[in-house]
Amino acid sequence: DxxxxxSPKYLFRKEGQNVTLSxxxxxxxxxxYWYRQDPGQGLRLIxxxxxxxxxxxxxxxxxxxxxxxxxESFPLxxxxxxxxPTAFYLCASSTAYDSSYNEQFFGPGTRLTxx
Amino acid sequence: QKExxxxxGPLSVPEGAIASLNCTYSDRGSxxxxxxxxxxxxxxxxxxxxxxxxxxxxxxxxxxxxxxSQYVSLLIRDSQxxxxxxxxxxxxxxxxxxxxxxxTRLHILP
Numbered sequence: 206d207x208x209x210x211x212s213p214k215y216l217f218r219k220e221g222q223n224v225t226l227s228x229x230x231x232x233x234x235x236x237x238y239w240y241r242q243d244p245g246q247g248l249r250l251i252x253x254x255x256x257x258x259x260x261x262x263x264x265x266x267x268x269x270x271x272x273x274x275x276x277e278s279f280p281l282x283x284x285x286x287x288x289x290p291t292a293f294y295l296c297a298s299s300t301a302y303d304s305s306y307n308e309q310f311f312g313p314g315t316r317l318t319x320x
Numbered sequence: 321q322k323e324x325x326x327x328x329g330p331l332s333v334p335e336g337a338i339a340s341l342n343c344t345y346s347d348r349g350s351x352x353x354x355x356x357x358x359x360x361x362x363x364x365x366x367x368x369x370x371x372x373x374x375x376x377x378x379x380x381x382x383x384x385x386x387x388x389s390q391y392v393s394l395l396i397r398d399s400q401x402x403x404x405x406x407x408x409x410x411x412x413x414x415x416x417x418x419x420x421x422x423x424t425r426l427h428i429l430p
Contacts, residue, residue: 245328245422246422247324247408247420247421247422247423248364248408248420250417250418295363295364302416303416305351305352305371306352306369306371307352307412307416307418308354308366308369309354309366309418310366311363311364311365311366312363313362313363314362314363
């Protein structure tokens with residue numbers, strides 16, 4: 206089955222810790238994205254990657270880092286510099302960032318809570 | 321002006337009736353528009369994409385796009401309790417970025 210997987214489903218972080226969220230896709234999509242969703246808020250773009258070994262900051266990149274060493278994988282690290290990391294994190298992918306269609310498909314999400 | 325605006329709801333619709341969800345957007349250069357459904361605690365699921373003016377039908381869902389008026393709507397016919405969810409409108413702006421609305425909560429009354 207083709208799709209996007211995220212792990213873990215739930216993650217608890219202590220103050221001062223870095224944590225890494227996993228995102229894997231087997232859709233053969235070039236572009237991948239990380240969003241953050243807070244209650245009552247729209248999706249906010251953290252980082253995106255159009256191709257392997259390349260990524261760009263989104264609207265709220267401070268306190269986050271990413272890598273794209275493989276086409277299938279786009280992990281997100283939430284660093285201790287992120288002041289308010291408690292949120293629902295969503296990974297998405299699309300065939301190409303600049304495609305006219307650019308339908309984005311989402312993984313199941315990771316809910317991060319800071320203790 | 322906000323980039324995309326949706327009524328937050330909740331919109332309550334009796335079972336079997338037509339639910340109508342609306343969205344306006346600011347970027348006149350937008351060419352691609354999307355509707356996502358998000359159940360509580362779950363991730364968004366793409367249900368409709370529309371790229372041309374007019375109507376696009378898929379089962380019980382119809383998306384309507386009017387670029388001149390800068391609005392896109394989603395009609396759900398024969399509403400079912402399983403349609404109760406938050407519906408996110410999204411569009412691709414001239415920088416190829418997808419802009420999401422905050423969503424409209426839809427509640428289908430049994």
